């Protein structure tokens with residue numbers, strides 16, 4: 571089974587710029603023929619005269635075929651019919667000639683971009699991107715994404731730049747969280763939105779202290795704890811960025827709404843609650859769908875996130891810092907901010923490995939395949 575796409579360029583979706591970008595290239599733009607997430611990316615790009623694409627590289631091979639106009643790449647004048655092949659990781663830049671350029675661009679999977687040096691990306695200002703990455707990439711959405719694009723691009727981001735989150739965007743993200751399902755529609759969530767620098771500093775102090783003990787107890791050395799993208803997974807990166815990320819949403823479970831059975835919890839002398847028995851579908855079941863909504867809504871607005879549970883290591887202290895009543899459970903926290911790390915698409919097991927047809931162990935046969 572495979573995919574085939576037959577279309578006319580006039581029908582191809584504009585993912586950057588717009589129809590006004592055609593002909594005289596006032597702003598440039600890109601029409602997408604492939605698939606944003608699964609790839610391949612097949613673009614027809616329109617770039618304006620004189621545009622300078624500064625040195626950058628990608629995590630995938632790419633091919634450009636110039637259809638009209640041209641650009642200069644290094645010493646080479648590239649015009650109609652020129653085919654440019656760039657291997658993954660190769661740094662390149664170009665200057666568009668005075669007629670502008672229209673070229674067909676094919677890439678594998680989700681485009682990523684790495685800029686070099688001090689040069690700024692001329693497209694950032696106009697919310698486009700030389701490869702479309704800023705329009706649909708994991709951490710920079712010039713336009714809202716489809717739910718599928720958001721799901722497939724969502725990464726756990728641990729490094730953030732200094733940009734704050736616009737209050738209206740935050741409202742929208744929080745409202746999306748509250749649209750989630752919950753057991754019996756009890757909506758037991760309480761969200762503490764932490765923006766205050768001093769509060770973040772105090773939480774960070776607690777976490778730095780907690781992590782110093784964890785490091786000593788770990789079986790592996792920190793250098794051995796690296797994920798498939800080469801990122802350390804010791805938890806230190808998220809502790810480090812705790813006072814840099816603009817917003818931390820601490821997600822709590824309110825027993826006054828969440829408790830569904832008599833005597834499900836008993837009160838401790840300090841006012842905290844303890845479970846008296848195990849009831850299926852515990853607190854997290856009614857909070858985590860809201861967290862996922864929160865992260866996907868943020869992603870759709872170009873805002874990255876990190877889901878964490880590590881505040882639990884200093885539960886009492888952090889609840890005190892945030893003024894959370896003892897009987898309310900602090901379950902997790904979600905960072906929200908603009909990413910300063912470039913990450914590709916998430917690596918996940920194929921559905922063939924984890925989906926069963928009718929009975930556990932019966933292979934599920936997908937009728938579509940991921941490419942790239």
Ligand SMILES: Cc1cc2nc3c(=O)[nH]c(=O)nc-3n(C[C@H](O)[C@H](O)[C@H](O)COP(=O)(O)O)c2cc1C
Pocket residue numbers: 724725726727728805808876877878879880916917
């Ligand atoms: C229950 C849970 C707890 C997590 N706790 C932490 C945490 O304490 N610190 C952290 O940096 N990441 C934490 N993460 C993020 C995961 O490491 C991350 O979602 C996972 O590695 C997938 O990352 P990716 O989407 O970038 O591939 C947590 C995720 C989940 C679902």
